[in-house]
Amino acid sequence: MSACLELESSSPKGELFEGCEVLFIADYDVVGHNVSGSTGVVIRTRSVFEKPLVYVPSIKEWCEPKYEWIELVDAASVSEQNKKFLKRIKTLEYSC
Secondary structure (H helix, E strand, O other): OOOOEEOOOOOOOOEEOOOOEEEEOOOOEEOOEEOOOOEEEEEEOOOOOOOOEEEEOOOOEEEOOOHHHEEEOOOOOOOHHHHHHHHOOOOOOOOO
16 A cells, blocks of 8 residues: 555654554543544654644544554554545545
């Protein structure tokens, strides 16, 4: 699906890749919701701000947590549901 990204020492163990599921292990406010203990789906491994772009299905919001605030749930696979979700996502393109 996409190339894996080897994480820095300040990031969770393993590799992050698009479609993998992560668990929020620290208190983190996303649009008024503390997502600690919630899971999310990695959409992009690095954004403009050098953080992963993560979708949190339980609150239907997007965020860019620090690597040390998340950990991989299953480094071996991407669920079929996440694969279908990723296929529907497109980067916003600006036109004039």
